[in-house]
Amino acid sequence: MLTWLGANYITMIDGVALGVLLFTIALGLSLVFGVMDVLNLAHGALYLIGAYVAVQVLGGGSASLLAFAGAGVLALLIGGLAGAGLSVMTRPVARRGHLDQALLTLGVALVVADLLSAAFGNDVKSIDPPTAFAGSTSLLGDAYPTYRLVVIAVGLLLAIGAYVLIERTxxxxxxxxxxxxxxxxxxxxxxxxxxxTGVFAAGGGLAALGGVLGAPILSAYPGLDTRVLILGLVVVVIGGLGSVTGALVGALLIGQVETLGVSLLPTYASFLVFGTMxxxxxxxxxxxxxxxxxA
Amino acid sequence: MSGDFVVRDLRAGYAGSSVLDGVDLTVGAGEVVGLLGRNGVGKSTLMSTVVGWVTPTAGSITLDGQELAGLPTHRIARAGIAIVPQGRRVFAPLTVEGNLRIAVPAGGPRAWSLERVYQLMPRLAERRRNRGDQLSGGEQQMLAIARALLREPRLLLLDEPSEGLAPAVVDQVVEIVAGLRAQGLSVLLVEQDLHAAFALSDRILVMQKGRIVHDSTTAEFRSDGERGRRLLGVG
Structure with missing residues (x-):
């Protein structure tokens, strides 16, 4: 067991980092679907907007922590406004069933993705971590990227903040x-x-912030919105609607399935996420x- | 506390099918009116239409002269109508106290407070930290009534408050509603339990096929058992 852990713990920590990024997507999806019964397929586009905000603000090379924080705040604002806009747009179809909602929000997602492609091109845009966290940290003798540990810490802080907001206010x-x-x-x-509208805006802001946080890990490219949306939907199904803890547990589970699972069972990689669901x-x-x- | 409630020629239904076919009724200030009728005649649809869950296709609903028909549900609630719905519908993930706190309107001096509802229903005070889905049916009913009272209603709609409760618990609920009646609250009560309806109501209305077909004092309704059985389709 110890040998197995020793061989895989780095992959597992990668899974935690991916998990907290998925949490930033899944929480908004879960609450919007839970509160309004609206299936918002444009939610992944909000994450992608955040990732391209990071590209625009930080894309020229290594950036300071302050610039990174600025990109995060900008993405939060843009994502929040976009989320509020989606809330207004989906209001007329709120009672018309999930198919109409899916068609409307999918259309919005496609338009946003095309606009982003037109503005940033179709290449993968990589972002360096902030200079303060650019190096690696020794974990049990192995070098591990410091930025990923920071993402885990920030993600868990976001989860605690969301939990306090939902459970204590x-x-x-x-x-x-x-x-x-x-x-x-x-x-x-x-x-x-x-x-x-408030939940849509908060969910949109969180997703876009996730896009900035995740940019040095997942980069920014056309199609990333679809990938995170699908994983986010799976997380919501697994975690349960309207639950912060459910979104976090589901996200951490899918994070492990996407990293550890794929590493251990590469032959079945494409089935693991949906098999788990x-x-x-x-x-x-x-x-x-x-x-x-x-009740 | 006022609460003159008037419904005129109210029509409503679901997806093209008509359920309410011109309902006329009044509930005077401080009056408790019992609405009886067989299953499916439109009693709960009437309650849902009054609170705005179902949109009326025609007619008028006024409370102290203010027109409410067609307004969104939250504005009808703010106008002074509270509902204890069929099936209670307490919020499962919230504690008793959480269920009550979100019902408290913002600002201003209030006649009903958490302390007062806990005084009226001490069982809720004992269970204040329990989740909504950890309560018995009777406790959930009390919670639904307490939640409605915290809205400071001028008219309280009670939809089948005795449904699914043991007789001893029904007695407790009747006692609570009788106390509210004594304090001058206007109540429209839908009830299948005739003993409870008769014990609480000043007047009895009977509904058939989406219309009110009988309106009399409770004493008058009870004086003619044969007519009552015919109207309610029993015996």
Whole structure:
């Protein structure tokens, strides 16, 4: 066992880093779907916008930590505004079923992806980590990229912040209640339209911030939006709707499947993610940590 | 506390099928009105239409003269109508206290507070840290009533409050609603349990095929058992 761990722990830490990036995508998807019952297939495009913000702001070579933080704040703002815009756009189709929502948001995603391709080209754009975290750190004698450890720390801090917001504040209670039964929340005098816009904006901002954070690891390229969207949807299905803990657990699990699983079982690489999802659906159809509906 | 509630020629339904076919009713300030009828005649649809979950196709709903028909649900709630829905619909992931706190309107002095509802229903105070889905049916019903009261309603809609509860628990719920009635709250009550409906209501309405077909005092309704059985389709 120790030998196995020794041979694979670096891959497992890579999986944690990928997991926290997926968390930044999945939390917004989970809450928007849970609160408004809107399937937002443009969510991956928000991540890609964040990645290209990093390319635009930091693309000229090694950047300072301050420049990186600035790119993060800019992406947060752009993603938040785009999320709020999506909330307004999806309002007319909110009651028309998931197919209409999927078509509308998929259309938005395609337009955004084309605009980004036109602006940045079709090549893979790599970003260096901030100079302060450019080196490596010794982990049990192995050199490991410091930036990935920072991504894990920032991702976990974001998860703790989101948990506190959802579990310990009135706004969080309203979000949870809306996931459970939005019409009943409205009958308590709450304008859930404003709540939904807030959740869309926060989810969009988080996804775009994830794009900046992930740029030095996953780069930026056409098609990245689809990849993270699909993985994000799988995370939501596995974790359960409307749950911060569910999104984190699901994201960390898929992070491991995408790295450790593929490393150990390369022949079955293309089946592992969806195989895991199918297994969870068989055992717990509502996801590992769904919050529950009206009692 | 006022609460003159008037419904005129209200029509509503689902996906093209008409359920409410011209409902007329009034609930006076401080009055408890029991709405009876067989399953499927439109009682719960009426409640859902009043709170805005179902959009009316025609007609008028006013509370103290303010027109509410067609308004979004949250504005109807803010106008002073609260509902204890069929099936309770307490929020499973929230604690008892969490369920109650999100119902408290922002700002201003209030007649109902958490302390007051805990005084009225001490069982909820004991269970304040428990999640909504950890409560018994009776406790969930009390929580749904407490949550509605915290909205400071001028009209309370109670949809089948005794449904699925043991007789002893029904008695507790009846006692709570009787206390609210004594405090002058206007109530529209849908109830299959005739004992509970008669114990609480000043007037009885009977609904058939989406319309009100009978309106009398409770005493008058009970004085003619044969008519009551015919209207309700029992016996």
């Amino acid at each position: 009135r706004v969080g209670a309203l979000v949870q209640a809306s996931v459970a039964d939005a019409p009943m929340v409205r009958a308590l005098g709450v304008d859930t339209g404003r709540l939904v 199918a297994l969870v659906l068989l055992v717990r159809p509502s996801g590992l940590l769904a919050t529950g509906r009206s």
